[in-house]
Amino acid sequence: MSTEDNGSYLSRLADNTEAVQLEMAGELTEHALEVLSDEEADPNELRLLATDMAEALRDVRRVAISRGHRLPVSDPPASEGGDEGLRLPAAAFG
DSSP states (O other): OOOOSSHHHHHHHHHHOOOOHHHHHHHHHHHHHHHOOOTTTOHHHHHHHOOOHHHHHHHHHHHHHHHHSSSSSOOOOOOOOGGGGOOOOOOGGG
């Protein structure tokens, strides 16, 4: 796919799809906060909400991975805090 400002048709389509997925995830998050604040929420509604949130999380993860693949490869900055043990292997994200 082209990474130019105009991009190819396929690149623009992917960008638009990602934007829709992220917007829907944001709206679902707001809805989830409303449902979860209702102490009398129906268990079936909570189950549906959990399913919808899992799907949205899957989509957002897919967007993040896709965008990550488009970033130039570079060495990570050296850490001063000695947090090497906190880094996940690249395979954890793909």
